[in-house]
Amino acid sequence: MRFNRVAPKIALIILFVLLSQVCLSAQQKPDCTVRVTLLQVNDVYQFAPVDLGTRGGIARVLTLKQEIEKQSPNTLFLLAGDTISPSVESITYKGSQMIDAWNASGLDYATFGNHEFDFGPDVLRQRMKESKFKWIAANVIDKKTGKPFGDAQSYVIREFDGVKVGIFGLTLEETKTTSRPGPDVAFLNPCETARKIVSELHGQGVKTVVALTHLSMSEDKQVARCSGVDVIIGGHEHTLLESASGGAPIFKMTADARELGQIDLNISKNTGTVESIDWRVIPVTSQTKEDPRFASIYRKYDALLKELSQVVGHTAVELDARSKAGRTQETNVGDFIADSFRAATKADVGLMNGGSIRADEIIRPGPLTKRDVLSILPFKNRVVKLELTGATLRETLEHGVARSVEDAEPGRFPQVSGIRFTFDARRPAGSRIVELMVGGKSLDEKKKYTLAASDYVGIDGGDGYSMLKGARLLTLREQAPFDSDVLQAAIAAKKVIAPKVEGRIKRLDQAQKQKTDCN
Numbered sequence: 168m169r170f171n172r173v174a175p176k177i178a179l180i181i182l183f184v185l186l187s188q189v190c191l192s193a194q195q196k197p198d199c200t201v202r203v204t205l206l207q208v209n210d211v212y213q214f215a216p217v218d219l220g221t222r223g224g225i226a227r228v229l230t231l232k233q234e235i236e237k238q239s240p241n242t243l244f245l246l247a248g249d250t251i252s253p254s255v256e257s258i259t260y261k262g263s264q265m266i267d268a269w270n271a272s273g274l275d276y277a278t279f280g281n282h283e284f285d286f287g288p289d290v291l292r293q294r295m296k297e298s299k300f301k302w303i304a305a306n307v308i309d310k311k312t313g314k315p316f317g318d319a320q321s322y323v324i325r326e327f328d329g330v331k332v333g334i335f336g337l338t339l340e341e342t343k344t345t346s347r348p349g350p351d352v353a354f355l356n357p358c359e360t361a362r363k364i365v366s367e368l369h370g371q372g373v374k375t376v377v378a379l380t381h382l383s384m385s386e387d388k389q390v391a392r393c394s395g396v397d398v399i400i401g402g403h404e405h406t407l408l409e410s411a412s413g414g415a416p417i418f419k420m421t422a423d424a425r426e427l428g429q430i431d432l433n434i435s436k437n438t439g440t441v442e443s444i445d446w447r448v449i450p451v452t453s454q455t456k457e458d459p460r461f462a463s464i465y466r467k468y469d470a471l472l473k474e475l476s477q478v479v480g481h482t483a484v485e486l487d488a489r490s491k492a493g494r495t496q497e498t499n500v501g502d503f504i505a506d507s508f509r510a511a512t513k514a515d516v517g518l519m520n521g522g523s524i525r526a527d528e529i530i531r532p533g534p535l536t537k538r539d540v541l542s543i544l545p546f547k548n549r550v551v552k553l554e555l556t557g558a559t560l561r562e563t564l565e566h567g568v569a570r571s572v573e574d575a576e577p578g579r580f581p582q583v584s585g586i587r588f589t590f591d592a593r594r595p596a597g598s599r600i601v602e603l604m605v606g607g608k609s610l611d612e613k614k615k616y617t618l619a620a621s622d623y624v625g626i627d628g629g630d631g632y633s634m635l636k637g638a639r640l641l642t643l644r645e646q647a648p649f650d651s652d653v654l655q656a657a658i659a660a661k662k663v664i665a666p667k668v669e670g671r672i673k674r675l676d677q678a679q680k681q682k683t684d685c686n
């Protein structure tokens with residue numbers, strides 16, 4: 168038994184000695200290569216499997232990683248951004264659950280995605296402190312120090328069997344406005360940054376350069392053309408993409424570790440440059456066992472995972488929580504939420520800005536879990552009651568439809584309760600509402616009405632609802648209930664819900680358009 172285990176090892180050692188002699192004696196020999204394997208995931212928001220357990224799951228990725236490392240010892244595990252937000256879990260843990268999961272998975276390097284800044288720079292700094300892996304970011308700069316944000320590095324250099332591999336990170340410039348990095352973080356031009364870093368790495372004798380990016384594909388292609396990188400490991404699109412530009416391949420997996428990318432760089436020992444690249448996209452499915460070392464992560468978050476899977480009620484109908492629908496027309500989810508706000512505060516009318524209804528999916532008939540409720544209303548806004556005149560209520564609704572032809576998906580679009588109105592978006596903004604009924608009667612501009620809305624809209628004037636800032640607040644903001652709790656209670660009270668679009672909002676220009684389309 169013992170002999171059998173040792174013999175292959177001796178054979179391997181002899182083979183290795185022979186190979187290295189060949190390499191030393193014939194410097195030009197092309198088969199003197201070092202294989203460096205890059206394992207890729209990107210845009211991973213949940214550590215547990217997704218798609219009803221059929222795909223993803225970091226514990227399964229860990230099993231695959233172990234198997235690959237047996238074949239290819241020079242392996243680096245990379246995350247191409249987006250993990251701290253958004254997810255239902257992150258409402259509670261602000262991404263620390265993902266850092267725990269990555270720490271358990273043996274992740275080597277991560278770059279920032281745009282969503283890493285969703286909870287602000289201080290939370291990200293805290294998440295970086297908790298990380299056992301290294302964050303790399305060449306174009307995300309702390310203006311106060313002039314250095315990469317937090318304790319990130321622009322790049323790292325790793326050496327394998329005498330060849331050097333440089334890895335640097337790049338993040339979308341638009342993160343500045345689409346997330347919350349604050350005023351002290353600058354996002355430099357990816358192309359210019361890449362050019363500078365690649366030449367710096369070349370200057371240090373690094374001939375193989377990997378860009379770990381969170382950019383759009385068109386930006387990745389520009390970076391590939393302008394900088395001389397050898398391979399780009401990217402993300403952000405949530406689409407499986409394999410492209411090439413400027414001689415460099417670009418890889419992106421979909422999201423939530425549904426696949427693991429394996430990219431083998433075959434690097435010449437003599438020149439240190441990439442001779443060839445092999446790759447495969449490995450589907451992460453229930454066929455792969457979960458690594459038992461991940462059990463501690465499941466144990467730690469067991470309570471939350473159980474809580475999120477708690478059934479709070481049932482729906483007998485499809486619930487339309489698609490973003491586009493909620494921002495362009497009355498939806499059954501919009502009606503139900505506006506009704507629940509109004510009932511919870513005993514207000515005359517209820518208003519919900521369509522942009523705050525998330526989930527972005529049609530929820531099928533069946534049980535509704537806490538995860539469903541929080542995926543629809545994730546922001547923990549408070550439901551408040553205001554008093555306003557009929558004139559201000561009209562102005563509020565005019566504002567709600569003032570971008571209905573100008574924007575494809577205006578977040579301000581009003582979902583309402585206790586109100587019926589007809590609007591015509593062909594008319595100028597500010598005078599689009601042609602009929603407005605409150606509680607079955609025409610609106611009285613002089614009368615006072617009470618309105619239920621989120622504090623985001625009603626107090627902060629979010630989505631441009633600044634006219635509500637002047638309304639009289641009838642509830643204490645700090646004591647007002649959270650929107651998701653109000654929704655959950657409304658579902659629980661009914662046990663089975665079946666909301667339908669009731670014709671509260673009529674749009675004249677679309678009805679007209681459909682008629683002409685038919686002709």
Ligand SMILES: [Zn+2]
Nearest residue numbers: 249280281403
């Ligand atoms: Zn992204």
